[in-house]
Amino acid sequence: MKKWLQDYLVCPECLPREIPLDLNPHEELNHDVIEGDLTCSGCGKHYPIRNGVAVILSEQSKQVLAEGLGYNSRTMLSAYLWSHFCDLLHDPAATDAYQLWASFFKKTDGLALDIGCAVGRLSFELSKTHARVIGIDTSFSFIQNARTLLAQKRLSFDLIFEGLITKNRSCELSSDWNHDRIDFIVADALALPFPKSLFSTVSSVNILEKVSDPIVHLKEVNRVLREGDAMFVFSDPFSWDETVLAPEFWIGGKNGGKYNGRGIDCMSRIFSGEDMIFDPPLKITKKGNVSWKIRKTENLWEHIKSQFLVGIRQ
Ligand SMILES: C[S@@+](CC[C@H](N)C(=O)[O-])C[C@H]1O[C@@H](n2cnc3c(N)ncnc32)[C@H](O)[C@@H]1O
Numbered sequence: 001m002k003k004w005l006q007d008y009l010v011c012p013e014c015l016p017r018e019i020p021l022d023l024n025p026h027e028e029l030n031h032d033v034i035e036g037d038l039t040c041s042g043c044g045k046h047y048p049i050r051n052g053v054a055v056i057l058s059e060q061s062k063q064v065l066a067e068g069l070g071y072n073s074r075t076m077l078s079a080y081l082w083s084h085f086c087d088l089l090h091d092p093a094a095t096d097a098y099q100l101w102a103s104f105f106k107k108t109d110g111l112a113l114d115i116g117c118a119v120g121r122l123s124f125e126l127s128k129t130h131a132r133v134i135g136i137d138t139s140f141s142f143i144q145n146a147r148t149l150l151a152q153k154r155l156s157f158d159l160i161f162e163g164l165i166t167k168n169r170s171c172e173l174s175s176d177w178n179h180d181r182i183d184f185i186v187a188d189a190l191a192l193p194f195p196k197s198l199f200s201t202v203s204s205v206n207i208l209e210k211v212s213d214p215i216v217h218l219k220e221v222n223r224v225l226r227e228g229d230a231m232f233v234f235s236d237p238f239s240w241d242e243t244v245l246a247p248e249f250w251i252g253g254k255n256g257g258k259y260n261g262r263g264i265d266c267m268s269r270i271f272s273g274e275d276m277i278f279d280p281p282l283k284i285t286k287k288g289n290v291s292w293k294i295r296k297t298e299n300l301w302e303h304i305k306s307q308f309l310v311g312i313r314q
Contacts, residue, residue: 110200116207238263282311
């Protein structure tokens with residue numbers, strides 16, 4: 001964990017109280033803490049830093065995550081590394097999805113938060129326009145790999161063709177990305193370890209339908225987003241699934257009850273101030289679709305339409 005990050009962290013267990021975390025480094029390399037821990041001066045809880053990865057999860061988050069989302073597997077790693085960097089690999093099947101999402105970001109001297117960053121592509125893009133970028137995800141494997149990309153400035157991985165049959169794929173990362181400005185940590189979208197109004201830009205791309213309480217996720221975005229001069233980039237396929245989340249928690253995708261109708265319409269109303277989830281509300285400046293692909297094996301692909309909204313606070 002880069003040492004500059006400690007200035008921005010608060011204890012997720014103590015929220016909504018904002019108690020800073022004290023850093024106790026045991027091993028460091030060039031302002032990067034490789035082994036150590038962070039301790040809350042309020043509740044005394046310790047958060048480990050292992051192999052450079054800080055894990056800043058409340059006890060409740062750990063319980064929810066123990067139920068497992070499968071994002072730590074070898075297949076998911078191959079799939080998401082391909083998905084995030086297929087254009088740099090010059091793969092003929094590549095999409096320009098992340099470049100499209102990144103085209104919404106505006107230059108600012110503020111901080112950016114990429115929630116559910118996976119292996120980090122949007123965070124790398126955000127480093128072109130922001131002074132500091134923090135990518136968070138609950139997958140240790142994704143965060144560890146994102147940090148390896150940060151350090152090595154190149155991608156090299158085993159792309160799965162079928163089962164255990166893989167081929168190495170490698171490429172240099174873009175020289176436009178400012179690696180010193182970025183760091184990645186394990187944290188939960190439902191209990192963000194940051195004080196209120198810290199970020200000028202927040203992104204939530206393809207994660208809404210994956211969290212155990214989408215409304216809590218949006219309330220957390222509202223809490224950490226600045227009240228003025230701020231942008232929220234949201235995108236989701238709204239592929240609600242009862243085996244992942246009970247319909248009472250869905251935002252859209254149902255015919256009756258709270259948040260019935262289409263997800264994008266519900267989200268537009270929420271941006272505009274419905275239920276005061278965004279307070280102050282967000283003015284919608286862009287709305288549309290991004291075509292995105294996940295490649296699981298040579299023969300198994302997911303073609304996804306992710307619907308986006310860009311909201312600003314002036
Ligand atoms: C469908 S993937 C999207 C990843 C990335 N945003 C993208 O569009 O390529 C969902 C991501 O959210 C992460 N995730 C799921 N639940 C989370 C939570 N409660 N807090 C933070 N990240 C979470 C997963 O580990 C995974 O990386």
